[in-house]
Amino acid sequence: MPPVEPTSVEQVSDGLRSVGYLPGESTALVSYLAAKLGKPVLVEGPAGVGKTELAKALAKFLGRELVRLQCYEGLDEAKALYEWNYRKQLLRIQAEASGTGWDAVQEDIFGEEFLLARPLMTAIASPEPVVLLIDEIDKTDQEFEAMLLELLSDFQISIPELGRIDARTQPVVLLTSNNSRELTEALKRRCLYLWLDYPGVEHELEIVRLHTPELSETIARKLVAIVQEVRELDLKKPPSIAESIDWARALLLLGAEDLDAQTFRQTMSVIVKHRTDLDTVAARVGVRLEGAPDGAASPRG
Amino acid sequence: MARPLRAAEPGGLDARLIGFTEELRGEGVAIGTSELLDAFAALGEVPWTVRADFKEALAATLAKSPEDRRVFELVFDRFFFRAAEAEAAVQGVTEGEGFEDAAQIDVDALREQIAQALQEGGSEGEMRDLARLAIAAFGERGEGSGVIGVDVQRIRRSLGLRAEPQPDFPEGDPRREGVPRDQLRRFEQQLRRELERGQIERTRQLPPARPLSELDRSLPGGPIQDLAAVHKVVAQLKRRLATQGKELRGRRRHAHVDVRRTMRASLQTGGVPVELKYRPLRPRRPELFVLCDVSTSVTSASVFFLSVLHALHDSFRKLRSFVFIERISEVTEVFERERDFRRASEAISRDAGVADISGYTDYGRVWLEFLAAVEDDLHPRATVIVLGDARTNGRPPRDDVFAAIAAKAGRTFWLNPEPRLYWNYGDSVIAAYERHCTAFECWTANQLEEFVKALTSTHAPATGQR
Numbered sequence: 001m002p003p004v005e006p007t008s009v010e011q012v013s014d015g016l017r018s019v020g021y022l023p024g025e026s027t028a029l030v031s032y033l034a035a036k037l038g039k040p041v042l043v044e045g046p047a048g049v050g051k052t053e054l055a056k057a058l059a060k061f062l063g064r065e066l067v068r069l070q071c072y073e074g075l076d077e078a079k080a081l082y083e084w085n086y087r088k089q090l091l092r093i094q095a096e097a098s099g100t101g102w103d104a105v106q107e108d109i110f111g112e113e114f115l116l117a118r119p120l121m122t123a124i125a126s127p128e129p130v131v132l133l134i135d136e137i138d139k140t141d142q143e144f145e146a147m148l149l150e151l152l153s154d155f156q157i158s159i160p161e162l163g164r165i166d167a168r169t170q171p172v173v174l175l176t177s178n179n180s181r182e183l184t185e186a187l188k189r190r191c192l193y194l195w196l197d198y199p200g201v202e203h204e205l206e207i208v209r210l211h212t213p214e215l216s217e218t219i220a221r222k223l224v225a226i227v228q229e230v231r232e233l234d235l236k237k238p239p240s241i242a243e244s245i246d247w248a249r250a251l252l253l254l255g256a257e258d259l260d261a262q263t264f265r266q267t268m269s270v271i272v273k274h275r276t277d278l279d280t281v282a283a284r285v286g287v288r289l290e291g292a293p294d295g296a297a298s299p300r301g
Numbered sequence: 302m303a304r305p306l307r308a309a310e311p312g313g314l315d316a317r318l319i320g321f322t323e324e325l326r327g328e329g330v331a332i333g334t335s336e337l338l339d340a341f342a343a344l345g346e347v348p349w350t351v352r353a354d355f356k357e358a359l360a361a362t363l364a365k366s367p368e369d370r371r372v373f374e375l376v377f378d379r380f381f382f383r384a385a386e387a388e389a390a391v392q393g394v395t396e397g398e399g400f401e402d403a404a405q406i407d408v409d410a411l412r413e414q415i416a417q418a419l420q421e422g423g424s425e426g427e428m429r430d431l432a433r434l435a436i437a438a439f440g441e442r443g444e445g446s447g448v449i450g451v452d453v454q455r456i457r458r459s460l461g462l463r464a465e466p467q468p469d470f471p472e473g474d475p476r477r478e479g480v481p482r483d484q485l486r487r488f489e490q491q492l493r494r495e496l497e498r499g500q501i502e503r504t505r506q507l508p509p510a511r512p513l514s515e516l517d518r519s520l521p522g523g524p525i526q527d528l529a530a531v532h533k534v535v536a537q538l539k540r541r542l543a544t545q546g547k548e549l550r551g552r553r554r555h556a557h558v559d560v561r562r563t564m565r566a567s568l569q570t571g572g573v574p575v576e577l578k579y580r581p582l583r584p585r586r587p588e589l590f591v592l593c594d595v596s597t598s599v600t601s602a603s604v605f606f607l608s609v610l611h612a613l614h615d616s617f618r619k620l621r622s623f624v625f626i627e628r629i630s631e632v633t634e635v636f637e638r639e640r641d642f643r644r645a646s647e648a649i650s651r652d653a654g655v656a657d658i659s660g661y662t663d664y665g666r667v668w669l670e671f672l673a674a675v676e677d678d679l680h681p682r683a684t685v686i687v688l689g690d691a692r693t694n695g696r697p698p699r700d701d702v703f704a705a706i707a708a709k710a711g712r713t714f715w716l717n718p719e720p721r722l723y724w725n726y727g728d729s730v731i732a733a734y735e736r737h738c739t740a741f742e743c744w745t746a747n748q749l750e751e752f753v754k755a756l757t758s759t760h761a762p763a764t765g766q767r
Binding site for chain 2: 025
C-alpha cells in the first residue's frame with residue numbers, strides 16, 4: 001500500500017475504519033495530530049480496549065511498516081536501541097593480519113557494520129517512515145523512560161563511539177500504558193495524550209458487528225449489553241473488547257440461536273477468567289437471565 | 302467576588318487560551334510552556350468551528366492523565382460557558398425566562414416525562430428543554446437558595462430522580478428501576494447550566510468563579526457519590542500496588558546473596574562461585590489491626606477505607622478490622638462476606654452495635670476494650686491503623702492506654718479524615734496521640750494511595766514522617 005499523508009481528521013477516521021478499527025471520537029483526532037505535528041502519543045487505558053490495535057491499524061492505514069518494542073521489566077538499551085555485534089568484532093580482529101596496528105582495527109570494528117540495530121534504532125534509521133509502537137511503557141523502570149526522552153523529542157540517538165544518529169524519516173510514535181505506575185512528567189510533556197476507555201453500547205456493538213458480521217443483530221445486542229453489565233461488577237479482570245469479539249465468535253461457532261441463561265453459563269468463561277469472578281457473574285447476571293428471559297438483557301440507554 | 306462585565310479582553314483567542322490554561326493551573330493541572338505551545342500547534346491543524354475537535358485537541362495536549370482529563374472537562378465547560386454568557390450579557394442577548402406560567406405546568410406529567418427521557422437517553426436539546434421546564438416548575442419556589450448546587454439537588458429530589466432502584470414507585474414507572482447514573486449526571490449538568498444562565502441574565506453579572514471544590518476529587522464522602530468512582534480508585538490502587546517494591550533505589554535494589562545456594566551452584570564450576578544466587582526480595586506483608594471510627598462525622602470515609610483494605614486483602618498476611626463509636630466491635634467477617642461496599646456499610650450500621658448511649662465517640666473506652674480484645678495477639682510485626690478524627694467530645698483521651706497499644710505493636714498509624722488545618726482545634730486531641738504513632742491526613746484518593754504505599758513498602762517508614 002502506498003504511504004498516505006493524511007490531510008483531515010475525517011480522512012484518518014475513515015481510513016482507520018477501512019482497515020477494521022473503529023476509532024472513538026478523540027482517537028482519530030489525536031492520531032491525525034500525531035501524524036501532523038510529529039509528536040509521540042501516549043495512549044492509556046484499561047487492558048484490552050485496543051491500544052495496541054490502534055498502532056497496528058494506524059500502520060496499515062498510513063501504509064507504513066510497524067516497528068514494535070514490547071517493554072518488560074529489566075529492558076535495557078542493548079535490547080531497545082542498539083548493541084555492538086561482539087562476535088563479529090572478535091572475528092574481525094582475529095581475521096586481521098597480526099601486522100595491522102590497533103588504530104586501524106579500532107577504526108574498523110566500531111563502524112555501522114558491527115552495529116546490531118534494535119527496534120528503536122530500526123525505527124529512526126529506516127529509509128521509509130514507520131509507525132513505532134512502544135508497548136506497555138509502564139512495565140519498564142524510570143531509567144529506561146529517561147533514555148527514551150532524547151529519542152522522543154529530537155528523534156536522534158547518541159552512540160558514544162559513533163556520534164549522533166539522526167532520524168532519516170519521522171516515525172509516528174505510539175506509547176501504550178496500562179497506568180500501572182505513574183509515568184514521569186518529562187515523558188508526558190513530550191507526548192500527546194489519549195485516554196482510551198471501554199466503548200459505549202452502540203460503539204461496541206458496531207465493533208462486534210464488524211468482526212462477526214454473520215452474528216445476528218439481536219444476539220450481538222444482547223451480548224454487548226451483558227458484557228457492559230459485567231464490566232460494571234467489581235471483578236478482578238473485567239472483560240475487554242477483544243473478549244467480547246471472542247465471545248461473539250464462539251457463539252457463532254456453536255451456532256447459538258439465542259443468548260439465554262444456559263448458553264450464557266456454558267460460554268461465559270470466554271469473557272470471565274477468574275474463579276471468583278465466575279461466581280460473581282453467575283450469581284448476578286446468570287440468575288437474572290433465568291428470571292427474566294427477555295426484558296432484562298435488552299440494551300439500556 | 303463578582304466581576305462587572307465588559308467586552309472581551311483584547312488579545313483574541315491567544316489571550317483567552319492562556320486565560321484558560323491559567324485556570325487549569327489553578328486547579329492543579331501541571332501545564333508547562335511546552336504544553337501550551339503544543340496546544341497552539343494542534344489548534345493550527347483542526348477546525349475551530351467544530352466544538353468537539355477543538356476540545357479534544359486541547360485535551361490531548363494539556364490534560365495528561367485521567368484525573369487531569371476530568372478536571373479539564375469541568376474547567377472547559379465552565380470557562381467557555383461563562384465566556385459565552387458574559388459576551389451575551391454584554392451584547393444584551395437574552396433567552397427570556399421562557400416558561401412564565403409555572404402554575405400551568407402539569408407537574409406529575411413533567412416528572413414522568415423527565416424520568417422517561419433519562420431512561421432513554423434523550424438528546425442534548427431535549428435535556429435542555431426539560432431542565433428549563435423543571436426549573437420553571439420547581440426552581441423558583443422560594444426564589445431558590447442562591448447556591449446553585451443546592452438548587453440542583455432540590456430540584457432533583459422534587460423530581461424523585463435517583464440512581465438507586467426505588468421500589469415505592471408503581472410498576473411501570475421509569476423511576477422504579479433507578480435512572481441510569483450517567484444520564485442523571487447529564488441532566489444535573491444541564492440544570493446547573495440553566496440555573497447559572499438565569500442567574501447571569503437576572504443580575505447581569507458573572508458569579509464569582511469558584512475553584513472546583515476539593516470534594517470533586519476527594520474520597521467518596523456521601524451516599525450521592527457513586528460507587529463506580531470507588532471501584533475505580535480501588536482498581537487503580539490494586540494495580541499500582543502490584544508493581545510496588547520494584548522501584549527500590551540504592552542499596553535496597555539489591556537482594557542479599559544467598560550463600561548456601563551460591564556454594565551449591567558453584568559445585569558445577571569446580572567450587573568457583575561463578576553464578577551468584579540471591580535471596581528473593583519478599584515484600585513485607587504486615588499483619589494488620591484496623592480500627593475505624595464510624596460515628597456520623599466520619600462514617601463514609603472510614604467504611605470506604607475499610608473496604609479498600611479488604612479489597613487489598615492479598616497484600617496482607619492477616620487483617621482484622623474493628624469499628625467503634627463508644628465501644629468496639631469486630632467486623633472482619635462482614636467484609637469477607639460482603640464484597641459490595643454499600644451492603645457492607647449497611648450491615649455494619651445494622652449489626653455492629655457500637656453505639657451505646659450518646660452516640661459520641663469515646664476513645665478512652667475504645668482503647669481499653671481494644672487492648673483487652675487483642676492484647677495477646679499484638680506483637681512487634683503487627684501494624685495497628687486507626688482511622689478517626691480524634692475528637693473526644695470532651696472525654697478523657699486516655700493516651701496512656703493508646704501508648705501501651707503502640708508499644709506492643711510494631712507500627713502504629715493514624716489516619717485523620719480531616720484536613721491538617723483543623724487538627725487540634727476544638728475537641729480534636731490528635732497531638733496527644735501523634736506522639737505515639739505516625740499520623741496521616743487522609744481525605745483524598747491520592748493521600749490514601751500514599752498511605753497504602755507506605756504501609757506495604759518493604760521497609761519500615763522513617764519515624765516521625767508526615
